[in-house]
Amino acid sequence: MMPAPRVEIDLKKIHHNASALVERLASRGISVTSVTKATLGSAEIAKALIDAGVSALGDSRIENIEAMRLAGVAAEMTLIRSPMLSQTEQVVEHSDVSFNTEIEVIKRLSQEARKRQRTHGVVLMVELGDLREGIMPKDLRETVGETLRLPNIFFKGIGTNLACRCGVSPDASNMAELSNIADLIEETFDLKMEIVSGGNSANLEWALSGAETGKINNLRLGEAILLGCETLHRQPINGLFTDAITLFAEVIESKVKPSKPSGTIAQTAFGEAVPCIDRGLVAQSILAIGHQDTDPYGLTPPEGVEIMGASSDHLIITSESCELPVGSEVPFQINYSALLHTMTSPFITKTVINI
Numbered sequence: 249m250m251p252a253p254r255v256e257i258d259l260k261k262i263h264h265n266a267s268a269l270v271e272r273l274a275s276r277g278i279s280v281t282s283v284t285k286a287t288l289g290s291a292e293i294a295k296a297l298i299d300a301g302v303s304a305l306g307d308s309r310i311e312n313i314e315a316m317r318l319a320g321v322a323a324e325m326t327l328i329r330s331p332m333l334s335q336t337e338q339v340v341e342h343s344d345v346s347f348n349t350e351i352e353v354i355k356r357l358s359q360e361a362r363k364r365q366r367t368h369g370v371v372l373m374v375e376l377g378d379l380r381e382g383i384m385p386k387d388l389r390e391t392v393g394e395t396l397r398l399p400n401i402f403f404k405g406i407g408t409n410l411a412c413r414c415g416v417s418p419d420a421s422n423m424a425e426l427s428n429i430a431d432l433i434e435e436t437f438d439l440k441m442e443i444v445s446g447g448n449s450a451n452l453e454w455a456l457s458g459a460e461t462g463k464i465n466n467l468r469l470g471e472a473i474l475l476g477c478e479t480l481h482r483q484p485i486n487g488l489f490t491d492a493i494t495l496f497a498e499v500i501e502s503k504v505k506p507s508k509p510s511g512t513i514a515q516t517a518f519g520e521a522v523p524c525i526d527r528g529l530v531a532q533s534i535l536a537i538g539h540q541d542t543d544p545y546g547l548t549p550p551e552g553v554e555i556m557g558a559s560s561d562h563l564i565i566t567s568e569s570c571e572l573p574v575g576s577e578v579p580f581q582i583n584y585s586a587l588l589h590t591m592t593s594p595f596i597t598k599t600v601i602n603i
């Protein structure tokens with residue numbers, strides 16, 4: 249018997265998605281850093297991505313980067329979240345490049361790199377409206393100047409991140425701004441940056457629209473590769489698989505029950521109010537998966553199955569058309585939130601198929 253719950257990752261489909269995006273973006277002069285943070289440092293997935301032609305791997309957790317390194321993944325590794333001061337040692341040890349916004353951290357990276365007689369690459373992130381990480385544009389020149397003076401630090405370029413905290417869309421205007429800033433920095437310091445990283449999966453619409461890309465020569469893609477959709481409107485991307493990753497959960501109870509609860513109704517375990525629509529008797533099944541394992545709101549059930557509720561360890565579903573005997577499995581497509589939770593849950597088995 250296959251273990252349940254489990255997430256099945258189809259490497260062939262992921263490889264296809266990655267190489268399709270690498271190819272489409274290459275024609276726009278843009279390289280792809282594949283973002284692995286939703287895969288918990290899986291070496292098998294990382295190797296499929298490298299094989300598909302991505303130029304580097306990016307992860308927000310140094311622990312994932314370390315795991316990939318230890319497993320022999322050979323690629324440039326970028327830490328795409330600003331390093332914690334307390335982790336600068338590991339950051340220099342395991343990653344080649346990190347995204348930064350604080351000179352205090354870069355100074356420490358410089359010291360650690362010097363101790364190890366290494367060079368650590370630094371990409372400075374610029375704030376362009378989404379109000380997550382980034383140096384304010386007016387302060388960038390000063391930080392670049394200071395970074396350039398630090399020993400064992402290589403100033404690799406600049407980047408920005410949009411659409412994550414506030415949903416600010418990457419467009420011709422903010423991308424032109426980043427490109428202009430890049431021009432200005434290159435002129436001021438008489439250098440050529442290796443990388444001008446325009447953003448994440450939310451940038452695809454802009455990047456593939458035929459718009460002027462200017463100096464922007466890199467995107468960091470996670471969700472688009474893994475789930476095959478763009479992230480501004482969550483529409484499938486033409487020619488990509490949206491079902492490379494499937495979550496399976498096992499039925500532990502199947503009974504006909506009323507659809508309407510009985511008794512005095514107060515809060516549920518998660519403080520939600522449950523809509524009490526009386527649909528008469530329904531075929532209700534319980535799956536052995538819950539909030540501890542995934543984001544129940546990020547699951548898409550198969551045709552004819554409907555999710556009715558969830559608690560820490562139970563997912564309640566109803567199925568109109570199919571019998572769901574105890575011990576059978578139900579497959580779900582998952583969104584990015586469910587994927588992150590699923591991959592980081594110790595209760596879920598991760599299996600790769602089509603290696």
Ligand SMILES: *Cc1c(COP(=O)(O)O)cnc(C)c1O
Binds near residue numbers: 328409470471479
């Ligand atoms: C997570 C992340 C990405 C990738 O985002 P997707 O929407 O999955 O493409 C890119 N850049 C940074 C800084 C990130 O944290």
